[in-house]
Amino acid sequence: MTVSELQRERLAYKRSRSRRSTVVALLSTTVFAVVGYFTVTRSPGWPRVRDSFFDPAVAWRSLPAVLEGLWLNLRVLLVCGTLILVLALAVAAVRTLRGPVWFPLRLLATAYVDLFRGLPLIILLYLVGFGLPALRLAGVPNDYVVLGGAALVLAYTAYVAEVFRAGIESVHPSQVAAARSLGLNPQKTMRLVVLPQAVRRVLPALLNDFVALQKDCGLISVLGAVDAVRAAQIEQARSYNFTPYVVAGLLFVLLAVPSARFADAVSRRAERRQGGR
Numbered sequence: 620m621t622v623s624e625l626q627r628e629r630l631a632y633k634r635s636r637s638r639r640s641t642v643v644a645l646l647s648t649t650v651f652a653v654v655g656y657f658t659v660t661r662s663p664g665w666p667r668v669r670d671s672f673f674d675p676a677v678a679w680r681s682l683p684a685v686l687e688g689l690w691l692n693l694r695v696l697l698v699c700g701t702l703i704l705v706l707a708l709a710v711a712a713v714r715t716l717r718g719p720v721w722f723p724l725r726l727l728a729t730a731y732v733d734l735f736r737g738l739p740l741i742i743l744l745y746l747v748g749f750g751l752p753a754l755r756l757a758g759v760p761n762d763y764v765v766l767g768g769a770a771l772v773l774a775y776t777a778y779v780a781e782v783f784r785a786g787i788e789s790v791h792p793s794q795v796a797a798a799r800s801l802g803l804n805p806q807k808t809m810r811l812v813v814l815p816q817a818v819r820r821v822l823p824a825l826l827n828d829f830v831a832l833q834k835d836c837g838l839i840s841v842l843g844a845v846d847a848v849r850a851a852q853i854e855q856a857r858s859y860n861f862t863p864y865v866v867a868g869l870l871f872v873l874l875a876v877p878s879a880r881f882a883d884a885v886s887r888r889a890e891r892r893q894g895g896r
Contacts, residue, residue, distance in 0.1 A: 674862045681854035681863040688850035689870050692836045695764065695846075699771045700832060706776045711783035712809065728780075735777035740835060744770045748842035767839030775832055782824045786817030826882035833875050837867075847871070 659665060713721075713728040735743070747770040752761050760766065790813050798808040818825075840848035847867045854863035 670860075672861045672865050674860055677854075677858050677860045677862040678866050681851065681858070681866055684850040684854055685847050685863060685867050685870060688845055688847035689867075689874075691764065691844065691846045692833075692839075692871075693874075695768050695771070695836050695839060696833055699768050699775070699836070700829060702772050703775045703779055703832070706772065707779035708783055708814075710776060710780035711787060714780070714784050715787050732777045732780055735773050736781070738774070740770070740774050740838060741841065743774055744838055744841055746770075747773070763842040763844045764839060767842050767844055771832065771835060771839070775828065775835075779825065779828055782821050782828065783817065785824075786821035787813055789820055790816050823882055823886040826878065826885060830875050830878045830882060833878060834871060837871060 710728050710731065713724050714732070716725060744767060748763055748766040751759050751766060794812055794816065795808055798812040799805075803811065837846060837848040840846050840852070843849070845853075847870060848864075851863035851867035855861055
């Protein structure tokens with residue numbers, strides 16, 4: 620395939636603009652980093668902050684305990700994430716039911732979403748973690764990890780259910796009508812036609828909620844579960860130094876960054892796909 624002279628000039632111009640943008644971005648980033656470094660390190664309180672929050676010896680000593688606690692956060696994340704997807708899809712499906720006979724179920728689903736979306740997560744953790752065991756009901760667990768995970772599931776199911784519902788309602792009614800005209804019953808229409816399109820459209824939003832769940836898994840520490848945050852608190856009490864909190868924070872950031880970048884990539888791909896239509 621031969622390329623015209625005009626096309627070669629355009630490609631060369633685009634490459635030069637791209638190189639120029641890269642150089643400018645690197646220079647500006649370097650300038651901001653240098654200015655920020657000298658602003659922080661030349662401040663009067665920097666020596667005290669450095670010793671209290673960035674002590675390498677304390678960081679290395681607390682790392683094993685914080686990593687062990689992070690492993691608990693990861694297990695909670697995987698279990699809660701799976702339960703949230705299943706329950707949120709069920710709640711969203713109930714909210715999209717049509718007909719007066721389903722009104723009580725729609726009302727219950729709507730009340731559930733409104734309640735747990737409006738209730739602050741920290742309060743919900745206290746209510747579930749300390750309120751349920753106080754009832755002394757048979758079968759109610761006393762494990763704070765389980766209770767904290769239940770609170771996370773209750774809260775995030777409400778958020779994710781709304782994401783699923785938005786995706787389901789974004790599918791054009793003609794898609795449903797076409798599926799019904801082919802002989803598919805309502806259940807098969809939802810499973811084979813509506814849900815695949817809905818999930819594809821809301822996948823970026825689902826991934827963003829997953830990133831938020833990664834961070835909020837650290838809140839189970841308020842109930843006494845020895846996760847990464849609680850382990851950092853224990854190490855801080857032993858050393859009288861806040862460096863373990865910085866270690867825990869960095870580990871959560873390292874956990875969230877790949878998920879966030881993957882969510883951004885999925886969002887860009889979805890935008891390109893919609894733009895190509």
